[in-house]
Amino acid sequence: MKPFPSTLTRHIIHTQATHPGATGEFSALMAQIGLVGKMIANDLRRAGLINILGTTGETNVQGEAVKKLDEIANESFLKVFQYSGLVCALASEEMEKPVHLPENWPHGKYMLLFDPLDGSSNTDVNMPLGTIFSILRHDGKGLPSEPELIRKGTKQEAAGYLMYGSSTMLVFTAGHGVHGFTLDPGIGEYYLSHENIQIPDKGQVYAVNEGNAKKWPDNTRKFLEHLKAKDKQTGRPYSARYSGCLVADVHRVLLGGGLYLYPAEVDKPEGKLRLLYEANPLAMVVEQAGGKASTGTMRILDIEPKSLHQRVPLLIGSKNDVTLAEDFIQGKR
Template identity: 50%
Template sequence: MTRPLGITVSRHIMDSQRLHPAATGDLTGLLNELIVAAKTISAEVNMAGLADILGMSGKTNIQGEHVQKLDEFANNTIKRRMARCGYLCAMTSEEEADIIPVVEGYEGKYTLAFDPMDGSSNIDVNVSIGTIFSIHRRLSPDGGPGDESDLLQRGRRQVAAGYIIYGSSTMLVFTTGAGVQGFTLDPSVGEFFLSHPDIRIPDKSKYFSINEGNYHYWQEPVRRYLHYLKEEDKATGRPYNGRYIGSMVADFHRNLIAGGVFLYPRDSKNPTKTYGKLRLLYEAAPLAFLAEQAGGRAVTDDGREILDIEPEGLHQRVPVIVGNAHDVDIFLEFMAEKR
């Protein structure tokens, strides 16, 4: 079988670097190291049913959630790969309570926040899962380890963000602030090739993604918005189709490519999660950056732009409404009692 020649992710990153004469190549190197970690995780995901890596590890993470074996593998793979890459001053993971230091003498000028295995509750049932990452430039002086202030930065200050989704194929989707690019892994050669250039969220939505099991715990305007999406109106393309996987990265990816809106508003079911379930640094901010770069929008259910939220802690949670900008705007009209 003859395979078409295509642009590799490494080539794309290098070409982008050439457009910025002052670039040092550090961000390029950092992204390339992350890509190696993604390939390692992808290989393990594809063998999960055969490699004794399904099921619980017996541990509990900082969120109080049971840790899957694949969660632990992905977390350790990224930590070990990135700790001495020379481009980072500090890391933070959804799976760990505190800052993850890099190896002494290898401190760089960027930070990395990551969710090593988003949707891990779906691992045992063979549903798409993914790795989400966010990169900031450090604020503390160069030449030593980073601190919490380097990691607690607004999403608006991200220099790169993206995700790797492990599904029927493995895809890398990322932005460095100049649009969103998608690459698909060719396992026969072990390389990501550009498959989805300049991704834009479609103007017309097809889908809404929300956990309707929480219906009775939502605020009334959220329930009315959901009814709106289900009403028949040919002029606005309603009703939308409900699609909810339970892996945020998978739901987001489908809506990014096919058009839609993802919602995880606050609910009253669990008092400790009054302000939302999803993590600002590891899920909300990086996907908000991607959404905006693709022509979409991301807000909380009280109207705050997710990229403008000042983080107060490494594991801060926020409500998330992200996707097609028009649909997000209408959601906010419902929340403001304008509809």
């Protein structure tokens, strides 16, 4: 008989036992993130039946049209965490300021930053979507101020994502490897399906929105042409695989190798993706799996952020592929 696969809860408790000072707070926090994933996955499955597709008519802090499911996913996080006693701060990509937590309510030592629904343009066409989260620790007394949330990526305690596709997966790292859990919807439990994920040093796939190519610097376009040129010795041409969902594209690269790019543009050198909600957590996951994440000129996790919604260019994936991209972008090739 095959051994019973480890559940998310069992895995976290087992890991907790190896840390003598553990209090169980982190275990409870991860269990609740799993719960939010179940709530969002359930809403996505029923979206076409209960009139929650399309936009709300509002614009978020990023200047983007708010999808109904963006709003519902954000509310799911607030419902689960605002009065949970597990966090002392909540910050969402969808909201300009951190969420207010009452001073007189119990709160934990962790700060949770999240992008509630990544790839929401895919909602109306039944394609993959995701959720990204970053966990920081607050060692001070009372509730943290906004500046305390604005930390470089190396200060993350844990990070990960949920992906909603043919199955729902929770992938995360707490700094000791990367593990993936697949949700069994029949019983509502996450099972360890991908233990100690390691990204290949090199892949043969790239993911990028080439519709933006005319906006890129010459060196970036030169790199993409290099990937598409035929060369058996280096395994080119690479195959293009782009879904419009950051989580789905990074997940493919994490498991199979290659790289994802959302590079700087000539008129937008600061990039598009949010550092604290997207780039930092995904960079931690990919680095823990043996990969690399860069702006093209520096390591993502070394960036000293200046604001809660700061944007950055992102190159992420297999170590050798990202290094090659950096060489082109910096004019070394």
